[in-house]
Amino acid sequence: MSAKQIVMTLMMLAIVAASSLVLAAEMPERASLDSMAVLFEGVEFDHAMHIDLGEDCSTCHHHTTGTGTTNERCIRCHADSDEVATVGCRDCHLDNPFSAENINREALDRYQFHIDTPGLKAAYHWNCVGCHEEMDGPTDCQDCHARTLEGDEFYHKNASATGKSGH
Amino acid sequence: MSGISRRRFLAASVAGCAATTLAGPKKALAAGSFTGYPDGMGVLVDLTRCIGCRSCEAACNKEQNLPAPDKSFDDKSVFDETFHGGKQKRRPDENAYTVVNRYNPDGSDPLYRKVQCNHCNEPACLSSCFVNAYTKTKEGAVVYNPNVCVGCRNCLVACPFGIPGYSYSSAFDPVVKKCIFCHETRLKNGLPPACVDVCPQEALTFGKRKELIKIGHQRIQTHPGRYVNHLYGENELGGTSWMYLSPVNFDEVGFDPNPGNEPIINNVKDFLGTVPMVLAIWPAMFTGFHLLAKKREHDKNNQDTEKQHGEEGGDQ
Numbered sequence: 001m002s003a004k005q006i007v008m009t010l011m012m013l014a015i016v017a018a019s020s021l022v023l024a025a026e027m028p029e030r031a032s033l034d035s036m037a038v039l040f041e042g043v044e045f046d047h048a049m050h051i052d053l054g055e056d057c058s059t060c061h062h063h064t065t066g067t068g069t070t071n072e073r074c075i076r077c078h079a080d081s082d083e084v085a086t087v088g089c090r091d092c093h094l095d096n097p098f099s100a101e102n103i104n105r106e107a108l109d110r111y112q113f114h115i116d117t118p119g120l121k122a123a124y125h126w127n128c129v130g131c132h133e134e135m136d137g138p139t140d141c142q143d144c145h146a147r148t149l150e151g152d153e154f155y156h157k158n159a160s161a162t163g164k165s166g167h
Numbered sequence: 168m169s170g171i172s173r174r175r176f177l178a179a180s181v182a183g184c185a186a187t188t189l190a191g192p193k194k195a196l197a198a199g200s201f202t203g204y205p206d207g208m209g210v211l212v213d214l215t216r217c218i219g220c221r222s223c224e225a226a227c228n229k230e231q232n233l234p235a236p237d238k239s240f241d242d243k244s245v246f247d248e249t250f251h252g253g254k255q256k257r258r259p260d261e262n263a264y265t266v267v268n269r270y271n272p273d274g275s276d277p278l279y280r281k282v283q284c285n286h287c288n289e290p291a292c293l294s295s296c297f298v299n300a301y302t303k304t305k306e307g308a309v310v311y312n313p314n315v316c317v318g319c320r321n322c323l324v325a326c327p328f329g330i331p332g333y334s335y336s337s338a339f340d341p342v343v344k345k346c347i348f349c350h351e352t353r354l355k356n357g358l359p360p361a362c363v364d365v366c367p368q369e370a371l372t373f374g375k376r377k378e379l380i381k382i383g384h385q386r387i388q389t390h391p392g393r394y395v396n397h398l399y400g401e402n403e404l405g406g407t408s409w410m411y412l413s414p415v416n417f418d419e420v421g422f423d424p425n426p427g428n429e430p431i432i433n434n435v436k437d438f439l440g441t442v443p444m445v446l447a448i449w450p451a452m453f454t455g456f457h458l459l460a461k462k463r464e465h466d467k468n469n470q471d472t473e474k475q476h477g478e479e480g481g482d483q
Binding site (some may be wrong): 141 | 205235238239241242363367369372373374382389
């Protein structure tokens, strides 16, 4: 094997590795949805399994990637929308939708159509629980994410143990 | 003399005075009606989104340092609690500034409604408070100063939503207790209230009130059949900072379906507008009558005396 052949082989290998890395970055097998975890643990999301279950990418990703949207309302503007650079939920759904900064920005932008985009927490819960209800998936809070000790305290876990009646 | 006679000048002056007196109170009333601060904040409550998790109750309890609850906040048995012969569901009180209640209109899937102060544009509690304990802040919250509250409980009677609670348990310093929109710890610093922050479903949307009105109507329009075509609180009782969207008629989920669009204060404004007039004019007017009557009597007495003097003089 000549030096040239070795270099070529290495280059080919590098290209294959790089493209699979890009694919992996574009379509993760698993995702940790834990950016807001305080009262509950984050969710270890099995992306690969959900890809097998889902009809197409737009079920979760709207018009941003893959198959594009088929929703009749969205398609009026987004029929030919390009794929966007980042397709994670949190790239559009803010984890602090009601910060003063976000509220003032939305109030100032007169031409914005999407004035009612849900925040990240709502986007997760609507998308996941909505589908789980239809597909008989798990729907109890702790089926997807266990409550933390802070959460136990927050909900006064031990209050009922006293057996006192309410009010 | 130029065109105006003394008689016409006097007549015009009298007419002018009368017009000013009559128009005065009307003008004052117009200036007195208030539709909320321009950048006041609010919350849009969407009943189709609420799942009855009670996290908002837990968040309120923590944020406002309220006493530990009798049942944990994930205990759903509270939805079965009723009071006053089964008619009354849970209400906010001194230990809980917000509660969530469950409704089953026509036996379908349950609906949940969060109850708390609606932070009226023209609050009846504020109008009824004679020590001025209440304030409607520019951020939209209706807050109160417990240090001046004398415990008269007029506000409990005045509130059309039955919201303010009272610390009956405190023997020495009982005061009114209610939701203050987390004004001190959050709202005035540009943060959403604790209940909004914790809601997993975004059943509570925080924003400028005028933007929330747009969002509310947009939701009704873009989801035909999901909501009844009404944004509760947009106009009710002069408008409230907290507003509601519902999939069923509002009376089926515990709302007063038709409280009217006039603020409570308007029921008594006309009467109260006459009070200064009565106080200012009646004393002068009746003093005048009194003096006139006295003067006539006095003059008559004088005449009689003079007459007597005259008669006495004539005898001599």
